[in-house]
Amino acid sequence: MSRYFHSVTLDTEKCKGCTNCIKRCPMEAIRVREGKAMIVQERCIDCGECIRECPNHAKIAVTDTLEKLAEYKYNIALPSPSFFGQFKEQVDIEDVFGAFSGIGFNEVFEVALAAEIVGYVVHEYLKEYKGKRPIFSSACPAVLRLMQIKFPDLLEQVAPFLTPMEVAARIAKEEASRKTGIPYEEIGAFFISPCPAKVTEMRNPMTTKHSAVNGVIGVNLIYKDIIRHLGDRHLAGGGPEQQRATKLGMAWGYVTGESKNIDAGTTLAVSGIHNVMSLLEEIERGELKDVDFIELQACTGGCVGGPLNIQNLFVGRIRLRDLIKRYGSKEAYLDEKELERIYRSNRYASTEPVEPRAIMTLDDDVSRALMKMERLDHITNELPGLDCGACGSPSCRSLAEDIIRGIAFETDCVIKLREKVKILAEEILDLARIVPPSMSDNSKKTGNSKH
Ligand code: SF4
Ligand code: SF4
Incomplete structure (x- = not known):
């Protein structure tokens, strides 16, 4: 069994061995021994439940830092859709874009924009798909890792497409390379993440051999810097023309956004890793064969509920909805013809099948x-x-x-x-x-x- 990188780790100094975290872990991956917690690496899916649960802040997510920007000639921030819900009412999207410029990025590419493209291709795919239903979203890496271990038989029903994060990195780097003449390899794409599972996904991608994302930075890590630079609109990259996502992609920041965007037949949206598990158990028993698509999100409320976000999930959701009202009615970034061409080209289809991980067996024999x-x-x-x-x-x-x-x-x-x-x-x-x-x-x- 190959081991892979985990973002979620323990700060041993802070751990008091209180055992609060062991009950919440959906994978029963935590043990407390000799007064300290330990994570059974093979079982952990980096869902971040233990980060939320620990009263002593002993569970942490290891993410990249801004120092990594120095490795590239040109850097692009890829904020997740939920990121824009982390600010007060009076903060505009342009303010946030400007702040990214202020902390060292050359431009911003919204992951919401890529989400719209993924939404379109999954919608088209479902129109032609004749196999077993429901089809599951492939967007949440913690859910995919859960399925690899606990629901391997359902993996064939995962939508065979790259995540919005991955698609965003590819488009953003291609666009920037065309615009600046800088080679693709010398451009860095950094996802601004609400969750540790995305860090793990970048290092050990499940649906592609190599991730186009060059770094994943936790929202918690750069939030203060962003706040300090809010309104640096005079800096490059702060212009309103860079905000291109419509409500379809922006709403991927909270649960139901994705399924509404995909809008194919009967859809269902479920969030919270324990809810996801009980739903998948039902589906394993043969339920919900009449549902076409299920959006599954490990965090309660969707990505706005990510453990690395700053705002309470309900506040984040309201802020995001407010922004959607103000910004979301733009013309779509790509027209129908271009989207159709992308779908037919299979450009953003996964190149690797999501494989089961047999770690629950007691013996190979x-x-x-x-x-x-x-x-x-x-x-x-x-x-x-x-x-x-x-x-x-x-x-x-x-x-x-x-x-x-x-x-x-x-x-x-x-x-x-x-x-x-x-x-x-x-x-x-x-x-x-x-x-x-x-x-x-x-x-x-x-x-x-x-x-
Ligand atoms: S909840 Fe925190 S302090 Fe308590 S055992 Fe778990 S990691 Fe340690
Ligand atoms: S990240 Fe999730 S799976 Fe991993 S130890 Fe924490 S609660 Fe368990």
Whole structure:
């Protein structure tokens, strides 16, 4: 099993071992051992739930920094659609564009614009598609990683197209290269991300061999700098002409935006990783075959709810909707003919299938795996079933699995430990009651009496 980069990591110094995070992780990927959390790398999908949950800010997302801009001759910021919802009412999109110039970017390319293109191609694809339904969105990398591990049989139903982030990087660099004459390779495209999953996706892309994105910078990392430079409109790149996305792409910043843009037959939009999981379980059981397209977003509320965003998700959504009212009615960036040409060219189709990742198996050998499964069931039944997390594993079942894998003991369970101590104590008491033969009154045994 090849290991890959993870954006979500633990700041050991800050971790107090409180176990708050282990319950929230949808993949049961966190254990607390010796007073510190640890992430089981193979299981983590970089959804960022643990970042939200940790009261001690010990879970962090590693992202790129602005220093990386120095590696390129010309730099383009690719703000996610949700980014524009992070500011106060009076802040215009032009102000934000100007601020990007102020912190070192040469221009801004909205990912919302690329989202419109993806929306169009998926819409056309669904019109011709005759296979199993529903088709799932490929936009959220945390959801795709979840499906790789827990729902491998549904992967064939993922829309076979690149993400808006990837499409945006390609178009932005091609446009800039044509305009400036700078070679494509010397242009840097930096996604401004609301979530850690996008960092992981850039480093280990699932739908393409090589990402065209050169860096992913967390919103939390540059927000203060952007605020300081808001209104630097006089700088290059701050002009209103650079804002080209319409409401179709801008609305991808919150849940339902994507499915409304795709607008093909019956659609459904679900957000929040735990909701996504329960829906996929239903679909695995054969439900919702009559639905054409399902938008799945790991973060509650969609990308506005991303763990690296600054605003509360509801505030972010309202701000974004307000901007959509003010800016979203522009003419579409590409006309229907050009979009049709893009669709037919297959230019933004995925080049790699999203492969399953079999990390949940107990053993490579089937018969050994079956034996271990039996043992796992037995140990689980022996455990109290409280799922209290005091052992450092998220549930009794996961503790049983850890025991099978040799990384935990039955006595890690406090109740089991108590039972064992009780048995031991009783044995000690029994032993304490035993009197050596030299001191014991044998007359009772033999029945002899002095009287
Ligand atoms: S929530 Fe998890 S990472 Fe945060 S302090 Fe508690 S155990 Fe450590
Ligand atoms: S990022 Fe998500 S999957 Fe990874 S450890 Fe945190 S909660 Fe679990």
